[in-house]
Amino acid sequence: MTITETTPNLTIASDSPAPQRGWTGRLWGILAVLCVVMFLDGLDVSMVGVALPSIGTELGLDTTSLQWIINGYVLGYGGLLLLGGRTADLLGRRRVFLVALSVFAAASLVGGLVDSGTLLIVTRFVKGLAAAFTAPTAMSILTTTFREGPSRNRALSIFSVFGASGYSSGLILGGLLTSAGWRWTFLMPAPFAIAALVAAWALIPRDEPAGQGGHDLVGAVTLVAGMMLTVYTVVSAPSRGWADPLTLGSFVLAAALLAAFFVVENRVAHPLVRLGILRVGTIVRANLSIVALFGSYLSFQFMMTIFLQSVLGWTPLKMALALLPTGLIVAVTSPFVGRPIDRFGTSRIILAALTSLTLGYLWFLFAGGDQPSYVVAILPATILLGIGFALGFTSIMAQATAGVDDAEQGLASGLVQTSSQVGAALVLALTTALVTAGSHAAGPVATGFEQFRPGLVLVTGVALVGLAITVVPLIRGRRRYTAVPAPRRA
Structure with a gap:
């Protein structure tokens, strides 16, 4: 039986199209x-x-x-x-x-x-x-x-x-x-x-340009201004203060610019971004999943870099070698991720990826300390993160661009990569603020592990939210799609 999930302008089937054999x-x-x-x-x-x-x-x-x-x-x-x-x-x-x-x-x-x-x-x-x-x-x-x-x-x-x-x-x-x-x-x-x-x-x-008709200049200006102001506000907020009037004013102005962009895109004859792509459920979930993946992973690595060098006194090279297993696992396993995607679909592989990431963060959160054992605390976490990142990156990218017309592949690719960068910047900014607050709250142990615990809780929570976003549609899909028994022969 073939099970299909139908969303606006997109149909994803479990049966894969014929492979493109014999790469030249x-x-x-x-x-x-x-x-x-x-x-x-x-x-x-x-x-x-x-x-x-x-x-x-x-x-x-x-x-x-x-x-x-x-x-x-x-x-x-x-x-x-x-x-x-x-x-x-x-x-x-x-x-x-x-x-x-x-x-x-x-x-x-x-x-x-x-x-x-x-x-x-x-x-x-x-x-x-x-x-x-x-x-x-x-x-x-x-x-x-x-x-x-x-x-x-x-x-x-x-x-x-x-x-x-x-x-x-x-x-x-x-x-x-x-x-x-x-x-x-x-x-x-x-x-x-x-x-x-x-x-x-x-x-x-x-290749021939896919654009037809006029150019959406107002849409381009409001989009660039809104996105750049959003990123600037997020990355500068930890040093300036989240409650600072300039920070709050920048957020309001960025929101107004982005709102103006959406209004323009709904009215112009040739929009820069076709907003209908945001109504495709799988694409929206892929963009939210990449925020959970990149936001939690980069924030965790940021905290580990500071913790291992500034707190434990490790050299940059020793720190890099300690975190290297994650990259090695990704390098070794990623070429083979396409096979389980073909067999199980992107949603199930994303679920496995975010589960592995969450377990990695939880492991270090409970096994870590002021003098963590590399074999007991750090190495298992890096292995779980490597598995999660290897499975997650490829499957999320595949889901974010699946079923999209060639004329909008750049839009779909830009959308998912924007989500990864802006989402990572936002999570990292929040993590930095929590680590700084943890430093002040920890008092005499400000240079120890307790300083980073609030940030670790945050990245774990971000991964859990991404996990929930992925698992809920799978549960609903299991209930919605039931096998129809074959009719009995007379």
Whole structure:
């Protein structure tokens, strides 16, 4: 019996379409280019984070300025992701990808040469802006190049390996390169981005823009302004204060801009974003699931980085090696995640992923302490997180783009990646606020494990919410869909 779940404009069936057999050398080459870009995105964030203390010492930057080396990237990246994905649909994926990758390479080179903290932050913003166009465009090129079903799931599995490997490798490479000089953490991605640019120009075929009719300029302005102000307010709120009038005013203004965007999109003849895509239940659940996955995982890793280095006194390299099992598990298992997705469907794999993540957070919450045993407390948690991330990333991406027309693949890709970045920024900001509050409340033990307990409770709760969002439709579906007995023969 075939069971189908029907939602507006989308029908997902348990029977997979015929596989796209016999990948050609060009297909493998395109996938390799996209994977390199995904690797560089993950590498850049984690590698630069390790170098922050050295950057502050050489350029004379305080903690507030240093955070904007990271947050400047997040501001450009999270604020423009949705526009970046839709722009690829409207102007052509190959064209947008090549231009954005060129800007990414140039910003990497300039960032390693400047001697001003302000210019360094500007280059980080420009680099985040470029990544906001390369990331969803790379995703939409993949989903339009590889047919939906086993072939696309396999490609997404390989794609996710490089994203996770880039982040985990960045921790180790950051420690090694920072020892030689922090500028190498900025310069190193440049030659790889240039090589990927040359390969992309030669391999990725030209595509016709999908946009028809006029351009939604008002929608673009309100979307970009609303998203960037939202990200800026979220990342600056912990240092300024959540109850600060400027913080509250920024939230109100951002909400007004985004509300204006939705009003405009409902009225213009050629909207930048077709809002009907937000009525598809599986796509909405995928976007909420990616918030739970990325928001909890990145916040947990942020707390572990501080705890292991600042509290336990571990070196950056030792800390990176301690967390490396997560990245290794993702790298080893992700290429095979497409198979269980084909067999069980995305929803069940997402459920297994968020269950594993929740168990990992709970394990460290109860087994950790001021002097946690690596074998007893840290290693089991990293293993569970690695399994959860490997299963979750690929299955969520597959669900977020399944059944979407090629003309809107950039929109769907930009939407899910926007959810991951903005959601992660929001959860991280809340986590930072709780850890800071825990530091003040803990008093004499402010430098111990108790300082991080409120943040650990938060990330566990975020994962649990994502788990509930995934499991409820499965329970309802089990009740709704019942096998119809075959009629008896006379």
